[in-house]
Amino acid sequence: MNASMSETVTPSAGQGRIDWALRGMPVLKAIEKRLTESGTLVGLRVGVALVLEPKTANLALALNRAGADVSVYCVGRNTDGRVASALAEAGLQVFAEEGAGDERDLELARDFLRTKPDILLDDGASLIRLAHREFPELVASMLGAAEETTSGVRPLRAMNDEGALHIPVIAVNDAKTKYLFDNVYGTGQSCVMAMLDITNLQLAGRNVVVVGYGWVGTGVAKHAAAMGARVIVTELDPIKALQALHDGYRVLSLADAAPQAEVIFAATGIAGVVTAAHVADLPSGAILCTAGGGAFELPMDYLDSTGTGRIVREAITEYTLPSGKTVQVISEGDCLNCADAEGNPIEVMDLSLSLQALAAEQIATEATSWAPGVYPISVDAENAVAVIRLRHEGATLEPLTDELTAAMRSW
Numbered sequence: 235m236n237a238s239m240s241e242t243v244t245p246s247a248g249q250g251r252i253d254w255a256l257r258g259m260p261v262l263k264a265i266e267k268r269l270t271e272s273g274t275l276v277g278l279r280v281g282v283a284l285v286l287e288p289k290t291a292n293l294a295l296a297l298n299r300a301g302a303d304v305s306v307y308c309v310g311r312n313t314d315g316r317v318a319s320a321l322a323e324a325g326l327q328v329f330a331e332e333g334a335g336d337e338r339d340l341e342l343a344r345d346f347l348r349t350k351p352d353i354l355l356d357d358g359a360s361l362i363r364l365a366h367r368e369f370p371e372l373v374a375s376m377l378g379a380a381e382e383t384t385s386g387v388r389p390l391r392a393m394n395d396e397g398a399l400h401i402p403v404i405a406v407n408d409a410k411t412k413y414l415f416d417n418v419y420g421t422g423q424s425c426v427m428a429m430l431d432i433t434n435l436q437l438a439g440r441n442v443v444v445v446g447y448g449w450v451g452t453g454v455a456k457h458a459a460a461m462g463a464r465v466i467v468t469e470l471d472p473i474k475a476l477q478a479l480h481d482g483y484r485v486l487s488l489a490d491a492a493p494q495a496e497v498i499f500a501a502t503g504i505a506g507v508v509t510a511a512h513v514a515d516l517p518s519g520a521i522l523c524t525a526g527g528g529a530f531e532l533p534m535d536y537l538d539s540t541g542t543g544r545i546v547r548e549a550i551t552e553y554t555l556p557s558g559k560t561v562q563v564i565s566e567g568d569c570l571n572c573a574d575a576e577g578n579p580i581e582v583m584d585l586s587l588s589l590q591a592l593a594a595e596q597i598a599t600e601a602t603s604w605a606p607g608v609y610p611i612s613v614d615a616e617n618a619v620a621v622i623r624l625r626h627e628g629a630t631l632e633p634l635t636d637e638l639t640a641a642m643r644s645w
């Protein structure tokens with residue numbers, strides 16, 4: 235077992251957090267029942283490489299109870315050690331140590347892949363890429379994988395275009411019951427709330443720049459505006475920019491917005507979108523954080539090269555620029571909701587993680603005949619998640635009668 239065991243926190247603390255999350259995960263419970271009854275996953279090795287916190291722990295436990303042999307991996311900065319300990323106590327193989335550095339993370343990742351998962355549930359495609367680079371014999375024997383997020387699906391498509399992807403991967407991110415809810419409402423809420431909790435500041439009256447108005451940027455802008463921020467959106471895509479304008483935000487290039495940007499949320503998933511030149515133009519005291527893909531969106535190399543970084547409060551690093559201005563970076567530029575808060579809200583992750591479980595089912599039952607490639611999750615799975623959740627909320631759907639069907643087809 236490789237779980238970190240904190241000396242001060244008992245495993246039951248982790249179990250308590252896992253149990254609390256499960257209360258808000260009715261869809262996952264229903265999918266676990268379906269998988270248990272079908273026995274689809276019995277005897278299969280499933281590797282779960284997601285942010286390690288109470289909600290993803292429930293996915294791992296649900297798959298385990300449904301008969302899969304589950305191992306779990308996560309980088310140290312996204313690992314809740316209490317939860318890791320609880321999973322190890324429950325008998326899962328855990329390759330995650332809270333606070334581990336890059337070198338140790340890589341060792342753990344390799345050990346995790348040595349468990350030879352038949353199915354890999356990944357986030358950011360890091361483990362799928364590592365497997366392709368270093369474990370070709372594992373890749374050859376895998377049934378397939380599922381990918382959680384936009385910045386994982388993008389490189390997988392690029393690999394596939396170059397003929398370098400050797401397994402079928404289901405793009406869980408691209409399910410409507412994922413990106414329309416998790417990326418927008420979940421990440422919007424959790425990133426804005428994490429920023430407020432970490433800094434103990436308020437957004438009211440502040441100029442907040444949201445870089446990228448995709449699904450995540452939309453949610454961040456909405457939640458920041460709800461807290462009273464004056465939101466400015468930067469975009470490459472004219473249609474997204476026009477949407478931002480219609481949603482009531484100013485739209486400027488980042489070069490134009492920088493001099494007034496008191497807070498920046500990077501939400502693109504693309505490396506280098508905020509540059510050293512942008513940072514030089516920020517007002518002194520500006521706060522930089524990432525809601526999107528990770529620290530690579532910010533000019534961390536440049537900031538570190540100033541040699542001035544100092545931690546001024548937990549999760550806040552202050553840098554002094556050659557001009558004498560200061561800027562503060564939250565969570566060392568990593569996604570702040572996962573690095574220094576609990577990630578997306580439970581209800582929204584119930585949808586995303588249930589889709590991961592259904593992707594595992596689809597890989598086990600159908601992917602054996604699939605060529606390598608990036609595939610959508612089935613429409614049935616996408617809809618099943620919505621239907622279970624709506625039922626749980628006491629919502630009822632309009633019945634589609636023959637008359638309505640005929641009316642919709644009439645011309």
Ligand SMILES: NC(=O)c1ccc[n+]([C@@H]2O[C@H](COP(=O)([O-])OP(=O)(O)OC[C@H]3O[C@@H](n4cnc5c(N)ncnc54)[C@H](O)[C@@H]3O)[C@@H](O)[C@H]2O)c1
Binds near residue numbers: 501
């Ligand atoms: N933190 C989390 O919990 C969480 C959750 C979901 C997704 N994500 C990540 O957030 C990122 C964004 O996801 P998404 O679903 O919104 O993707 P998306 O593709 O819908 O949106 C990205 C947007 O950024 C824009 N963009 C790209 N380069 C830009 C630039 N230089 N300047 C301004 N705009 C630019 C694109 O035009 C696009 O509209 C991804 O990396 C994704 O993996 C994080």
